[in-house]
Amino acid sequence: MVKWFSLGFWELIARIVLRNRILMLSIIITVTVLLAMQWKNIHFTHTEANMLPDDNIVNIEYNAFLNKFGEEGNLVIIGVKDKTFFTPKAYAAWAKLMNTLKGDKAVELVISLNDLKKLQKNDTLEKFELVPFVDQGKTTDKVYLEKIKKELFNDLPFYEGLLFNKRSGTIRSAIYLDKKIVNSPIRKDFIVNILVPAVEAFEKETKIDLRVSGMPYIRTLNAQTIISEISLFIGASLLVTSLLFFFFFRSFRATLISIIIVIIGVMWSFGFLGLLNYEITVLTALVPSLIIVIGIPNCIFLTNKYHQEYKVHRNKAKALQRVTTKIGMATLMTNVTTAIGFFTFITSNNKLLIEFGNVTSINILALFFLCIIVIPVFHSYIPAPKDRHIEHLDRGYVKSFMDWILRNVKENRFSIYVVAVSLLVFSIIGIYKMRISGSIIEDMPKKAPFFQDIIFFEKEFDGVMPLEIMIDTKHKKGVMKLSTLKRMEELEKEIDEIQGLSKPISIVNLVKYSKQAYYNGNPDYYELPTSQEQAFILSYAKNATKNAKGDIMKSYVDSTGQYARITTFMRDENGGAIPKIEAEIREEANKIFPPERYNVTITGKALVFQKGTGYLLDNLLSSLIFAFFLTALLIGFMFRSFKMILVSIIPNLLPLLLTAGIMGFFDIPLKPSTILVFGIAFGLSVDDTVRFLSQYREELKKNNWKIRKSVYATFADAGLSMFYTSIVLFFGFSVFMLSSFGGTIALGGLVSVTLLFGMLSNLMLLPALVLTLNKTLANEQEFIEPKIDILEHSDEEIDALKKG
Structure with missing residues (x-):
């Protein structure tokens, strides 16, 4: 029926x-x-992929940070490393570029040399004033510009690591976008239609190459490449x-x-x-x-x-x-x-x-x-x-290939098993060599100019990927207490010692700069005030930022004064070392900030991405196990034979393990793109198994359970289609290797290799297992009728059923 x-x-x-x-x-x-x-x-995503569920503790902490300080990924940086920068022509073009960007509605704040402010003590008003660092009327004088350069590098340690690299002489500007537009189409419009043309105009006018980076810029150009x-x-x-x-x-x-x-x-x-x-x-x-x-x-x-x-x-x-x-x-x-x-x-x-x-x-x-x-x-x-x-x-070369496989299946099954076990051992060894990547930019196009700019800033400023430490003092206005500031300074010193992290930025920098300004700009006084100095210096510092709209340092203390933020930047190559870095910071933070008085949270995009990769690995392994389970149920429901389930799973498991082993030996890390390989390849490879076993069972019935004759017939029919489709899938997925994205290249290449192994496994190991287990699989009493008949029916059956 x-x-x-x-x-x-x-x-x-x-x-x-x-x-x-x-x-x-x-x-x-x-x-x-x-x-x-x-x-x-249809629309393209304007947000970054978050691989963690909303209720994950890492996401909860990150969202709490965003609620206090807003979007962290709103910084675009423009850098220049050229000896001719401090000349009237180059400086004028730079000022024009910065003013163009500052005038756009998408920009919240620009910190740049041309309109840099420095703190200056006003004894009458008992506060610090922000006064221009550069006298714009003198910028046509090359001597004056050289003086400005010397003063910047020697007298303003507050801006070191933020706006300049004293060792190499690199200058950069910080453009903070409006946090409301960072995850909207307006961000793309600004980057593509305002920022890029303005940078190109500067380069054309001065013949000086500019470097541009920052998460909004990277995300926009990355998205354009994907499209x-x-x-x-x-x-x-x-x-x-x-x-x-x-x-x-x-x-x-x-x-x-x-x-x-x-x-x-x-x-x-x-x-x-x-x-x-x-x-x-x-x-x-x-x-x-x-x-x-x-x-x-x-x-x-x-x-x-x-x-x-x-x-x-x-x-x-x-x-x-x-x-x-x-x-x-x-x-x-x-x-x-x-x-x-x-x-x-x-x-x-x-x-x-x-x-x-x-x-x-x-x-x-x-x-x-x-x-x-x-x-x-x-x-x-x-x-x-x-x-x-x-x-x-009846094409000769295909027939010869299939006959070669068939001969090995019939006459050299032991050799096939030896090869399979050897490949399994190779795979296990390789799997132990696998590593997990926590890199955000590893999959980005290496030859793209924006990727080269990332490398430039990582070298000059120790990274562009933000790592955030949020400190809860548990009391309003607790941040500006000298004891808290000293603890923050101590933690920053420990962070500065960690290889791969940039110089930290926090409210501590502003307070140090306040003391320097109080002592008439003497850089020897760039330090926290003593307990005797704190009363008047901190009051000066508070007054300096009270009405300073858009002051960058206001982003480092929340409106209540209870929460402080320390920002450091990390080289992306250290993505895999994030767990170690996090552990080091947490250990020092627990020593410096007593848990009963402070809560310290470590977060940021770099950390969220790395945690997301680990989470994704765990869940996709679960998904793969689930795929095996569903396939086993399907095979079991169709054939109602436990042995058939084993025969169908083993030839598809080996190619996955072999691919994992190759990844280990060739140092291809586990990351979101490569993790997908296994689920995709298994879903495609198991098709050949289902088709082969279905055809084989039908041939057994048609040939009165004669094993050898049935295998011949199966190869003559299903084998050709399996070969054709596997070749198409191999070359079809290989086209993804044309991508400029490392992840897509890895996905295409690894899926292709896995499917090629899958074809050979299904054409050789699968029939070898069937022949080895033929006494039970070919037994009519054990090989009972399937619940769903997915098999090809003979012409006689079709004609008989029609007549019936």
Whole structure:
């Protein structure tokens, strides 16, 4: 009854599709138009990917910090390292550049040499005044500019590390954007339409190269690169897969049909992104290309079966009908297993991965229905295949390759197991060498100018990735107590000793500068006041910033005076060392700030990213285990045999372990991009296993449980399609290596390698295991009828059931 239902259902589908061709095409066109109408909802993300769930303690602490001090990633820095900078022409161009930026509504504050303020004591008003450091009327005098340079480097230690590097002579400006626009389209407009043209104008006028960085700038240019690569991936994927398809089938019409199908699939993928109101992120940007790479194998399976059927009886209508009838359920199941590989990302509790998993799995299933309808309909309108179109079924080099595999499976199974165990040992050794990367910029395009600028600032100013320490004094106005300031200074000294961290910035710097100003700017007095000096110097400092709108130091004490902030910047190359750095800071903080009197929180984008990577690793490993579990359930439900579950899992587990081992030996770290490899590759690789075992079981029944004959028949039918689709997937994912992003390159390369290992494993290790376990797997009493018959039915069965 189950078999009759299965056969009858797909027989019904085949009839409906072929007898209502115009209606089917009209439905597809209508769906395409409706989804195309959703494209208007597509927009690129303006926020950074946060891989931690909202209720994670790291996120809670980071959000608490943002609530006190606002968005931390609002700083854009412009640097220059050139001996001709302190000349009238260069200085005038610099002042013009800074004034242009300062005048834009997106900018909250600019700290730059041309309008730098210094503290000056006013004894009459008993406060410090902010007076101009540079007399603009004298900037046409080169001698005066040299004097300014000397005074800046020698007399203003407050600005060292913030605006200049005394050792190298590098100068930079700090542009603080309005925190409200940092995560909005206005940020992009400012960077692209104001900042970049102004910098280019300066460089053209002075012939001096400027360096630009900071999170808003990095994020904007990084996003532009991602957008530009979407079309590159779509075009390259389409070209490579269609060329391979034509190479296999030598048919322009069949190739054209497959191209049309995947183009419609790409249109649908953008439509689903808009319908679900998902943003285009570094992951969802890959979905259209994935649809092409996954869609072509569907076309190969169905086209290959059509050619096989037509070669037997030369009846086009009969062949088209039996494509759906015979392998409709098998193709559905392989698409379901692929979708499962992506769908398991929803267990990660991460918005970025959940959206990626949802939209990809939905598109894969939609693509199946698109293929199962369009391929029979289109082939029904075009002429039947010619002899040259079906020659690939007997192509010599493919047949020789399959025969070589078959000989090894039959005669050298022990050697296959020895190789498999050796590869397993190699993998385990490599896995122990793997490392986790906490780098934010590691995956960014290395050849891009903005990446080179990041390296420049890391060298000159010890990093651009912020690490924040928030100190809760548990009392209002507790920050400005001298005891608190001294504790903060002590912690800053410890931070300054940690390799890879920049000079810390906090309210302590301003208080030190206040004492220096009180003693008429003498840099020898750049230190905290004594207990005798604190009363009048601190009162001067408070008065200096009371009405100073936009003063940068106001960002380092909250409005209540209870919370203080210490900011340091970290070299991105130390991302993997963040746990050690955090532990060092926390150990010193606990010594300096008694927990009963202070709460010290360590946070910042760099820390959140590193913690997110670790969290993602744990959750994606769980997702992968979940994928194995779901696949095992599916195999168990189909075959109702525990041994079949083991036979199906082992050949797909080994390629994943081998890829992990290669990552260890070649020092490819675990990071968000490379972690995805395993889920994607497993979902695609297990398709071959399901198809092979399904075909093998059917051949056993047809050949009266004769093992060798059944394996031959399985290779003759399913083996060819497995080879074709694996080659397409290998080269299809290889196009991602055209990316300028290290993560995308690693994703494409590792998935390709894993799928290649998966093909060999499914063509050699899988049948070897089947033959080894043949006494139980081939036993009719143990190998009972599956709950769902996904297998190909013989012509005799189809005809008999129709008559019945």
